[in-house]
Amino acid sequence: MTLGATSLDRVLAMDGVNELPGLSIESENQALLDCTGALQAMHSLAMMYRTPEQRAQLVPKCLAMSDNLAERSPSNAYAWYVGALASAQIEDWNGFNQRLAMSWRAGRIEQWIGELRVALAEGNYSRLDDITTANNALDLHMLVLSTRGVHAIAQRYVSDPGFRERITAIVETLPVEDQNRFVADVRRFANTWARSRS
Numbered sequence: 001m002t003l004g005a006t007s008l009d010r011v012l013a014m015d016g017v018n019e020l021p022g023l024s025i026e027s028e029n030q031a032l033l034d035c036t037g038a039l040q041a042m043h044s045l046a047m048m049y050r051t052p053e054q055r056a057q058l059v060p061k062c063l064a065m066s067d068n069l070a071e072r073s074p075s076n077a078y079a080w081y082v083g084a085l086a087s088a089q090i091e092d093w094n095g096f097n098q099r100l101a102m103s104w105r106a107g108r109i110e111q112w113i114g115e116l117r118v119a120l121a122e123g124n125y126s127r128l129d130d131i132t133t134a135n136n137a138l139d140l141h142m143l144v145l146s147t148r149g150v151h152a153i154a155q156r157y158v159s160d161p162g163f164r165e166r167i168t169a170i171v172e173t174l175p176v177e178d179q180n181r182f183v184a185d186v187r188r189f190a191n192t193w194a195r196s197r198s
Contacts, residue, residue: 007037008046012054014061028069032082035062039085062086070102077107081116088124097129104135114139115152122156122163141170144182154189 011034038058041047047055063086069079080103087096100117107113121128121136128136143149144167156163171182 007034010034011038035082059086059089075106077103077113093127097132100132114142150185151189154186158190
C-alpha cells in the first residue's frame with residue numbers, strides 16, 4: 001500500500017479494491033484505521049475537493065479490504081465493524097446488519113469495539129434488524145458498567161431522548177450501587193460536555 005499524508009490519501013492510493021495490507025496485525029489495523037478515518041470523512045470539506053472518481057472509489061476499496069481481512073481472520077471484530085461502516089455509507093442495510101452482527105460475535109466483550117459499534121448502531125438505529133438491535137442492547141449493557149463506557153455514551157444520553165429511554169431501561173436492571181454510579185458519571189460528563197459547548 002502506498003503511503004499518503006492522510007487516511008483518505010492512503011485509502012485512495014490502494015492499487016485496487018482487492019488489495020490487502022501487509023501480513024502483520026499492525027499493518028492490517030493501520031489499514032482498517034485509515035478506512036475508518038476516510039469513511040467518517042465522507043461528507044467532509046476534504047472529500048468535497050476530491051474528484052467524483054476518487055469519491056466513488058473510497059467505499060468499495062474499504063468494503064473489499066475489510067471483507068478480505070474478515071474472511072482471512074473471522075475473529076477480527078474491527079474488520080467486521082469497518083465493513084459495517086462502509087455498508088452504511090452505501091445504504092446496504094442487509095450487509096450492514098450482517099457485518100455488525102459478526103463484529104459483535106467476534107468481539108462481544110471488547111469494550112473499545114463495543115463503543116464503536118454502539119455509535120454506528122445508534123446513528124442508524126431505524127435500520128437495525130432484530131439481531132443487531134439485541135446485540136446493541138448487550139453492548140450498551142457492557143458500556144454502562146464502566147466509567148469509560150458511560151463517557152462514550154454520555155453526549156447521546158443528553159441529546160437523544162429515544163436513546164435515553166433505552167439506556168435507562170438497561171440501567172434499571174442493574175444493582176442500585178451501579179445505577180447510582182451511572183447517574184453520577186452521566187451528570188459529570190454531561191456537565192463537562194455542556195461547558196465545552198458554551
